[in-house]
Amino acid sequence: MVRAEQQKVMQFKPDASTAHAQWVVRSYSWIPPNPPVPQTRRWMLRHNAIEARNTMLKTGWRRCSPPVR
Numbered sequence: 001m002v003r004a005e006q007q008k009v010m011q012f013k014p015d016a017s018t019a020h021a022q023w024v025v026r027s028y029s030w031i032p033p034n035p036p037v038p039q040t041r042r043w044m045l046r047h048n049a050i051e052a053r054n055t056m057l058k059t060g061w062r063r064c065s066p067p068v069r
Helices: 046-058
Strands: 008-014 022-029 037-045
Touching: 008 046, 022 046, 037 046
Parallel strands: none
Antiparallel strands: 008 022, 022 037
16 A cells, blocks of 8 residues: 555465464555565454555555555
């Protein structure tokens, strides 16, 4: 997901390496045309990650392709 005015990209992805239905949530700083720069990484339970993503969509974030490094 991207929010251009904040120059941020967020990536929500299921983490296959855990047995507790966790998702990895990564944030990137992004100033086009440069590639996104990794900022943070954290793990969330699946339902919390989905709720956070849905809230972000309602507040102006939009879907995009995964960041390319």
